[in-house]
Amino acid sequence: MNPATPAEPAPAPPKPAPASYRRIASLALPALVVLAAEPIYLLIDTAVVGHLGAVPLGGLALGGVIMGLAPLVGAVLAYGTTARASRRYGAGDRAGAVAEGVQGTWLALAAGLFMIVAIEIFAGPLAGLMGDDPAVEAAAAEWLRVAILGAPFLLVAGAGQGWMRAVQDTKRPMWFVSVSFLLSAVLAPVLVYPAGLGLVGSAWANAVAQAISGVLFLLALRRERVSLALDWPLMSKQLVANGDLIVRGIAFQVSSFSAAAVAARVGTAALGAHQIGMQLWFFAALALDAVAIAAQALIGADLGAGRPDTARASAKRITVVGVGYGVVFLVLIFALLPVLPDLFTKDASVHEQLGYIWPWLVLLLPVAGVVFALDGVLIGAGDLRFMRNMTVISIASGLPFTWLTLVFGWGLTGIWGGIAVYMLVRLGLILWRLRSGAWAVTGAERA
Template sequence: MTAPTPADPAAAPPRPASYRTIASLAIPALVVLAAEPIYLLIDTAVVGHLGAVPLAGLALGGVIMGLAPLIGAVLAYGTTARAARRYGADDRPGAVAEGVQGTWIALAAGLLMIAAIEVFAGPLARLMGDDPAVEAAAAEWLRVAILGAPFLLVAGAGQGWMRAVQDTRRPMWFVTVSFLLSAALAPVLVYPVGLGLVGSAWANAVAQAISGTLFLLALRREGVSLRVDWPLMTKQLTANGDLIIRGAAFQVSSFSAAAVAARVGTAALGAHQIGMQLWFFAALALDAVAIAAQALIGADLGAGRPETARASAKRITIVGVGYGTLFLVVILVLVPVLPGLFTSDAAVRDQLGSVWPWLVLLLPVAGVVFALDGVLIGAGDLRFLRNMTVASIASGLPFMWLTPVFDWGLAGIWGGIAVYMLVRLGLILWRLRSGDWAVTGAERA
């Protein structure tokens, strides 16, 4: 037997995705992911200067409304996980067909959410709140903001199939245009028009309507059948089930944190809202690497290249560490000026002092965790992701729930977040090292 030559494919080492390729997918995705949290930060700053009660109302309403972007993320990730494998197997029409079914699911889910919130906005706000004025403000905001839910979910499904076919540029333009308009509209509706807190909800709904419409038009231009395919939709719903459970675990954590913060005090709830919006912004911006990972890993495994997928995963881990550290430096530099941008209430600014250390120190951890989430989503390793998330969040919840008992304040809430992030880090690194996630084929068995 002769030794393999460099030209022999068996001798060639796996070639991971280059840093340039990762960046070409991640940078446009970063714009898409950052657009909504930047808008929400602007919205928080606009509402924050109305006073502590409107800001706390936005905090409660935003947590409940958070179910919509959560389902949108489920649709995006679930669609990408399936469609990227089809794209890697040289089946672009099949990849887009996954997007069609995801869009039908999005429309149905969005309409159901509108019906539920219009009926239950008040009871939900009262369940979470501890101040009648804050609860009333939250319910009023929710009933308007939820009108954009179907469009938000359609945009999530649209981003899913576009990421799978490695088109991250069109979503960048769709989302950027709509949220720039909304960011300009929010202060006008809140102040000169005089709608107050509700003005921010209308601006939010307008942005989502524009974005969702653009994604619908893009899907129509693909020329594939737009009919419901029940067998394919059933497969998507099955795959999305794990992501929905995972998302529900995150919602339990968010609801718990907001409810406990409300019981610490109105100023604490306002400070928690500012801290969480900065955390969500950082999380979604860091998720840009995960978006690139989903597309690249899914395509590699769909094309039957597991060793290349493993090599790319290691490179993506390095990028995640660097990206998270960069965010740490940026936020650390901005800490002295950030409170004044979001609120003029002295009590809220004082409470923010308990949030900054946790927020800053968790960013490098988040960089790795979110990047590797993308690897496992691209691989379709959704059951492990579900179990890992439930276990890690369960480890942090006791710290939140015991905060009122031991008077830990916001430090107890954010300490709980830190615990579950560190548990996630340990579990996901173990899974990456095992290699069991790298299953090949146009569909994961």
């Protein structure tokens, strides 16, 4: 009798492949529409208000910087929710991922109502602290008191985008945001000119867009059939996780406030030019952030499922996409430079000041493509403490150039040179972290 043939060992399960470029694009392109919608609206708003004159444009610049706290908190809610919820989704717990979104929404409503109260009381003093022209300060305060009414809805939309990105649904947010801001882009010129509301008309258009978007995200959350009750233990975990992002956001806000305050002291024309330059920068930054959104969802899911090698391989592909994307934006903005100034204002003094901004804006775009893509990798990994420290160090490196502008008379060149220093330091630190591999911690929750 022949001895039994030994059984062949079972083949090893296939090794999970890193995210394909097609998969990255399938998540990034709808996110691009979402991210680009608001800055496109703000560019339209800047162009509409710019034709009212230098004072309303300066008022929008100051008011927009102060109001920038709201989208900053919205980004914290979105990124913090994605960082936690994507791991749960990767571990097979979709209901747990959506539950993170519920608590994020409660936090959004509370923060938004607090902002309304604070701005209605302190709009005037804040504008006075930032500005150097009483007419510009008054315009900024008037705009702020209306624009802040949309803050709770803006923050709810941020939390909604967070949990939807985590479950790798970027198409519904695309439609929610696109519809609301398309309506607002139509309302802004109508309310500013034919309705005769001037600068305040732009604030009402802004608030309407945010309200529509926020309601659509609330309805989507309700359709998930999960408990909408407050969950204090889960919310407390979100608050701890969001703490690092809040510090990071405050650092960004210090940078924005400093740049706007110094530009205001350079002159009204410089402040108007800085507003145009910053809106173009924010547009490019948020559009480039589409790759980061894809990275958050993919990296978080890989690490939640216990696949660190796959996450590292996906991160390398995401870096390549970020570089290419930044170069595309460089070419696009460079090609449009001859026509951009006239789109925003006919004021010759503002045009002259814009000439100091263009070289910095164009050359920083490829750097931004890499930095923002890798931001998404580290946020998806929940590496929020490093993100906090990196941001504080890089902004602290650039701020001296901004403030020394007042001493040495560097004007907008000094302000934007400070932005360049901050971005280059940030690039170096984030590439070092990616190479270290210390960010790739697995599990449904990051310890």
